[in-house]
Amino acid sequence: MDLWEIILFFWAPICRHIGYFKDLNNNVETLNRKTKKLKRKHDEIQAEVEDAIPVGKRQKTLVENWLTEVRNTENQVDSIRLELALRRICTDHSSRYTLGKRVVEKLEDIKKLNKKLKAKGVFDKVAESSRHPRVLEKQTSLPRGQQSTFEQTLEEIWQCLNEEENGIIGICGMGGIGKTTLMKEINNRCTNTRDFDVVIWITVSKDLNLGLIQEEIGNRLGMKFDRNEDKVDKLFARLKNLRYLLILDDLWESFSLIQVGIPKPDKQNRCKIAITSRSVAVCNAMGADKSIKVRALTTEEAWNLFCETCGDAVLLSETRPVAEEVAKECSGLPLAIKTVGGAMRGKDKKEVWRNALRALEGASPEVSGMERQVFLPLKLSYDSLENDEIKSCFLYCSLFPEDYLIPIDVLVRYWAMEEGFIENVNNLEEASNKGHDILERMKDACLLEKVSCGNEFVRMHDLLRDLAIWITSPSSSSIEGTKFLVKAGEGLVQPPEEKMWGGVVRISLICSKIKHLQITPDCPNLVSLFLNQNSQLRTIHSNFFQLMPKLQILDLSATGIESLPMSLLLLVNLRVLSLRYCKDLVEVPPLGKLKELQILDLSESGLKNFPQGIASLVKLKRLDISLTSFTTIPYAMIYGLPSLEEVSMTNLEEHVDGATFSEAVNMKRLRSLSISVSNLNGFIALDMFHRWFSGLTSFHVTVKSAFCLPLSNKQISIGECDKFPCGIEGLIKYAFSLDLYKSKGLTSLSKFQGDLKSLRDLRVDECSEVECIIDWREVGDDAFQCLQRLDLYSLPNLEKVFDGGAPPPLNTSLQNLRRIWVDECEKLRSLFSSSMVEQLHQLEELTIMKCFQMKEIIAVDKLPHNSFPKLRVLRLVYLRELESICSQRFMFISLEEMKVISCPMLKKLPLFSSSIHEIKGNIEGEREWWEGLEWEDEKAKSLYTRIYKGP
Structure with missing residues (x-):
C-alpha cells in the first residue's frame, strides 16, 4: 500500500472524529429538527392506535415496538439537551467530543426509525383484529320468566345504567343470591349495543389489590406497563378518552378511583361503574349514586330452578311433595337451589328425600356440597365482620325461629346485657344506641333484612340463620367456641334430652309446644335460655334452675306457667327476667x-x-x-x-x-x-x-286514655276526659307526639300557642267538639313548624282543618308536613285554601276518606306555581260529593300512586307530570268511574289508560 492509499484509509475516520468536535452546533440543530418531525409522526400514529382500540382492535406488534423505540430515542435526546444546557456548550474539548459523538449516533438512530416507517405495508394499518374485543361475553344461566324476580332486577339495573344521573351503581345482596349472574347478563347485553366503547370486568374478591386491578384493566385495554412507569397516569390518559363500563364484581372494601387511575363517571364522559357487593356500606363508600338490593327468588321461581337443576326425579308423585319442601328450605337462594338440586339429581327414593329434608331443616351439611358450596362461601360474610361484637349479634339472631320478626328492642336489650355492653357505657340508652349501630352495620352487610311493617323489627334470611346454627352447632367443623342448642319454631312437644343441654352457652326453644319441664339439666356454661311463646308450658320442675350457675338471660314470656320454682333464686348471675304476657302466673318467689x-x-x-x-x-x-x-x-x-x-x-x-x-x-x-x-x-x-x-x-x-300505639319516643296521650285537662300545656311543649282521644272541652289546638312548635305527630280521634285544628289568627309564626304527620279521625264537627286564611308570609308552620290522613270528618267541604297550599311543599302522602260533604280538596282562588311538588300518594275513598281536586288546572309532578274509590262525582283528573309524555305511577279505581271520566283529548286518555290498574 503506497502513502496515498494509507492517507485515504485513515482520513475518513479522522474527519468523522474531527466532525464530532467541529460540527456539534450544526448537528444539534439538525437533531432537534428531525426529533420534532419524528415526534409529530409518533403522535399521529399513536392517535390512530387509540382511535382503533375502542372498536375492538389491537395495536400491531411492529407498530408498538416502533412507538416504544421513538419514545426511548426522545428520552435520550432530552438527556443530551439537558447536558448541553448545563455545560453551556463547554469549551472542554473532551466533553465536547463525547457529546458530539452521541449527537451523531442519535441522528443515525432517527434515520433508521424513519427507514422502518417507510417499510412497505408495515404502517398501512396500525391496528388489527384484537384479542381484546369491546365486550368479553360471560357464560351464564339466568332464571327465566317474563315477570321473574331476576328479570325485574335485571331491567332495573339496565335502566339505572341508562339514566344520566347515575354514574356509579351498587348491586347489593347476600352471598349466593345472584349478583354476579345478573351482572354477567348486563355484560352480555352490551354486545348488542354501542353504548360503551369497552366493557371491563374485574373480579375483586376478598383481598383488595389495587395493583392487580390496574394490571387487569390494562390487559383488557391491550396496554403494557414498563417496570418504572406510572400506571395511574397512563390508565387515566387511556380511560379518559373512552366511554367505559367498569364492572367491579365481589367488592369487599372501598378504594379511591383516583389512586388507581380511573376517571370518575359523570354526565360529560357518560362512563359507568357497576359494583356488586355484599355490603351496602361499601357501595356507599364508593360513591354509589344508586344501590339496588337483589331479592331472593319467589317460591314458584325457586321451584322451577330446582326442577331444572334436579331433573325429572322431582316430578314423580312419590317424591314431589317432599321435593317441594326441600326446595323451600333453600329459601330462594340460587346458590343453595343449584347445590341441593345437583346433589339430589337422579334420586327417586322418597326416603332419600326425607333424609335430605331432615338435614336441611336442622342446618346439617349432610346434603352433598352444602358445607363446601353454600355454608363456606356464605361464611365469608360472617368472617369479614369487623369485630367480635357484630359476629356475636349475627349468631344471636339465629336463636329466633325461622321467618320470625325479631323485635329490635328485645334483641338489643338481651344481647347488650349478655355481651356486657351496659358495663362499658353509662346507661341503657347508650347500650341501646350501640346495639342499634351494630344492627345497621349488619343490614348494610346484607346479613339482616329490613321488614315492611316498620323500624321495630328485623328478619334473618333462612339460609343465613342456617349458617349461624351451623357455625354454633357442637358438631360443626367451624370451631367458633360458642355453642348453641336451637330448636326454635320446630314445634317440640318434649324438651331436648338432658345430655344435649350440657356444654352449650345459649338455648332457644321459642315457639314450641312443651307442656312440662320435668328435668334438671346440668348446664355449667349456659348464659341465655329462651322458653318464650311456649303457650302450653304449665309447670317447671322445682330443681330445674339448680345447675345453671352462669345464666344471665331467662325469657319465659307468653308461657302458661302458674308459678316459678324456688330454684330460680339460685340464679345469682341473672340479669334479665321476662315474664311478660304470662296471663296464668299467680305467684313468684x-x-x-x-x-x-x-x-x-x-x-x-x-x-x-x-x-x-x-x-x-x-x-x-x-x-x-x-x-x-x-x-x-x-x-x-x-x-x-x-x-x-x-x-x-x-x-x-x-x-x-x-x-x-x-x-x-x-x-x-x-x-x-x-x-x-x-x-x-x-x-x-x-x-x-x-x-x-x-x-x-x-x-x-x-x-285517662285507653292504650295508644306509640308514635314517637316523647308522647302525650289524652283520652276520655270529661273536661280537657288544665295545665297540659306544660307537658305538650316537651312532646314530639300528641294523641287526643275522646277528649272534651276542646274546639281547636290554637290555645296551645308556642307549645306546638316541637310537635312532629298529631293524632286527633273522636273529639266531638273540635271545629278546627288551627286558627292562624290565634297562633304564633312557629306553631307546627316541625309537624310531619297529621291524622284526623271521626271529628263530626270539624268544619275546617286550618282557619283564618293562610299563615303570615314569614310563617314556618307546616313546612315539614309529610303526611295528612283525614277520615270520617263529615262537615268538611274542602281541605285547603289555595294560599294554604304554599306551606305544603314537603307533603308526600294525602289520604281523605268518608268525608261525605267534601266538594273539593283545594278551595281555589289562585293556585301557586308548582303546588305539591313532592306529593307521591293520593287516596280518595268514599267521597260521594267530591266534584274536583281543584277547579284550576294544575299538575302533580311527583305523583306515583292515586287511588279513587266511591267518588262518583269526580270527573276529571289532574296531570301527573309537567310533560304528559313523562307520565309515571299508577291509578286505581272502579271500572265504572274510570269509564265516566272526562278527558281533554284522546291522547291524554290513551296515556293515562296505560297506568290504570282497575279496582
Whole structure:
C-alpha cells in the first residue's frame, strides 16, 4: 500500500472524529429538527392506535415496538439537551467530543426509525383484529320468566345504567343470591349495543389489590406497563378518552378511583361503574349514586330452578311433595337451589328425600356440597365482620325461629346485657344506641333484612340463620367456641334430652309446644335460655334452675306457667327476667336474692300481688309493670330504686294520681318513663318537676286514655276526659307526639300557642267538639313548624282543618308536613285554601276518606306555581260529593300512586307530570268511574289508560 492509499484509509475516520468536535452546533440543530418531525409522526400514529382500540382492535406488534423505540430515542435526546444546557456548550474539548459523538449516533438512530416507517405495508394499518374485543361475553344461566324476580332486577339495573344521573351503581345482596349472574347478563347485553366503547370486568374478591386491578384493566385495554412507569397516569390518559363500563364484581372494601387511575363517571364522559357487593356500606363508600338490593327468588321461581337443576326425579308423585319442601328450605337462594338440586339429581327414593329434608331443616351439611358450596362461601360474610361484637349479634339472631320478626328492642336489650355492653357505657340508652349501630352495620352487610311493617323489627334470611346454627352447632367443623342448642319454631312437644343441654352457652326453644319441664339439666356454661311463646308450658320442675350457675338471660314470656320454682333464686348471675304476657302466673318467689338483676318485665302478667324483694334489687335498671292488675303498687319503693333508668307502668288497673307521680323527681338516673295518670293536678305546676321532665330522653304519658300505639319516643296521650285537662300545656311543649282521644272541652289546638312548635305527630280521634285544628289568627309564626304527620279521625264537627286564611308570609308552620290522613270528618267541604297550599311543599302522602260533604280538596282562588311538588300518594275513598281536586288546572309532578274509590262525582283528573309524555305511577279505581271520566283529548286518555290498574 503506497502513502496515498494509507492517507485515504485513515482520513475518513479522522474527519468523522474531527466532525464530532467541529460540527456539534450544526448537528444539534439538525437533531432537534428531525426529533420534532419524528415526534409529530409518533403522535399521529399513536392517535390512530387509540382511535382503533375502542372498536375492538389491537395495536400491531411492529407498530408498538416502533412507538416504544421513538419514545426511548426522545428520552435520550432530552438527556443530551439537558447536558448541553448545563455545560453551556463547554469549551472542554473532551466533553465536547463525547457529546458530539452521541449527537451523531442519535441522528443515525432517527434515520433508521424513519427507514422502518417507510417499510412497505408495515404502517398501512396500525391496528388489527384484537384479542381484546369491546365486550368479553360471560357464560351464564339466568332464571327465566317474563315477570321473574331476576328479570325485574335485571331491567332495573339496565335502566339505572341508562339514566344520566347515575354514574356509579351498587348491586347489593347476600352471598349466593345472584349478583354476579345478573351482572354477567348486563355484560352480555352490551354486545348488542354501542353504548360503551369497552366493557371491563374485574373480579375483586376478598383481598383488595389495587395493583392487580390496574394490571387487569390494562390487559383488557391491550396496554403494557414498563417496570418504572406510572400506571395511574397512563390508565387515566387511556380511560379518559373512552366511554367505559367498569364492572367491579365481589367488592369487599372501598378504594379511591383516583389512586388507581380511573376517571370518575359523570354526565360529560357518560362512563359507568357497576359494583356488586355484599355490603351496602361499601357501595356507599364508593360513591354509589344508586344501590339496588337483589331479592331472593319467589317460591314458584325457586321451584322451577330446582326442577331444572334436579331433573325429572322431582316430578314423580312419590317424591314431589317432599321435593317441594326441600326446595323451600333453600329459601330462594340460587346458590343453595343449584347445590341441593345437583346433589339430589337422579334420586327417586322418597326416603332419600326425607333424609335430605331432615338435614336441611336442622342446618346439617349432610346434603352433598352444602358445607363446601353454600355454608363456606356464605361464611365469608360472617368472617369479614369487623369485630367480635357484630359476629356475636349475627349468631344471636339465629336463636329466633325461622321467618320470625325479631323485635329490635328485645334483641338489643338481651344481647347488650349478655355481651356486657351496659358495663362499658353509662346507661341503657347508650347500650341501646350501640346495639342499634351494630344492627345497621349488619343490614348494610346484607346479613339482616329490613321488614315492611316498620323500624321495630328485623328478619334473618333462612339460609343465613342456617349458617349461624351451623357455625354454633357442637358438631360443626367451624370451631367458633360458642355453642348453641336451637330448636326454635320446630314445634317440640318434649324438651331436648338432658345430655344435649350440657356444654352449650345459649338455648332457644321459642315457639314450641312443651307442656312440662320435668328435668334438671346440668348446664355449667349456659348464659341465655329462651322458653318464650311456649303457650302450653304449665309447670317447671322445682330443681330445674339448680345447675345453671352462669345464666344471665331467662325469657319465659307468653308461657302458661302458674308459678316459678324456688330454684330460680339460685340464679345469682341473672340479669334479665321476662315474664311478660304470662296471663296464668299467680305467684313468684321473693326476688331479693337476684342481686345482679337489671331488667325485670312483668307487663301483662296475671300477678295480683307485687313481687316481694324488689327493693333489694339495687342494680335494677328497667322495670315494666304495664297492663297489670296489682292490688297495690309501692310507688315510693319503685321511685327509690337507685339504678332505675327506665320505668313503664301504663294502663294499670288504677291510674297513678298526680301527687304520687310527683315523687318521680327523686329518680336521678331515670331516662325513660311510660305512665298513666288519672289527672295532672298535684305536680304539673312544680318548677322542679318541669326541669326533671325536660331532661328525659323518652316518655309516654297517658291521661285517662285507653292504650295508644306509640308514635314517637316523647308522647302525650289524652283520652276520655270529661273536661280537657288544665295545665297540659306544660307537658305538650316537651312532646314530639300528641294523641287526643275522646277528649272534651276542646274546639281547636290554637290555645296551645308556642307549645306546638316541637310537635312532629298529631293524632286527633273522636273529639266531638273540635271545629278546627288551627286558627292562624290565634297562633304564633312557629306553631307546627316541625309537624310531619297529621291524622284526623271521626271529628263530626270539624268544619275546617286550618282557619283564618293562610299563615303570615314569614310563617314556618307546616313546612315539614309529610303526611295528612283525614277520615270520617263529615262537615268538611274542602281541605285547603289555595294560599294554604304554599306551606305544603314537603307533603308526600294525602289520604281523605268518608268525608261525605267534601266538594273539593283545594278551595281555589289562585293556585301557586308548582303546588305539591313532592306529593307521591293520593287516596280518595268514599267521597260521594267530591266534584274536583281543584277547579284550576294544575299538575302533580311527583305523583306515583292515586287511588279513587266511591267518588262518583269526580270527573276529571289532574296531570301527573309537567310533560304528559313523562307520565309515571299508577291509578286505581272502579271500572265504572274510570269509564265516566272526562278527558281533554284522546291522547291524554290513551296515556293515562296505560297506568290504570282497575279496582
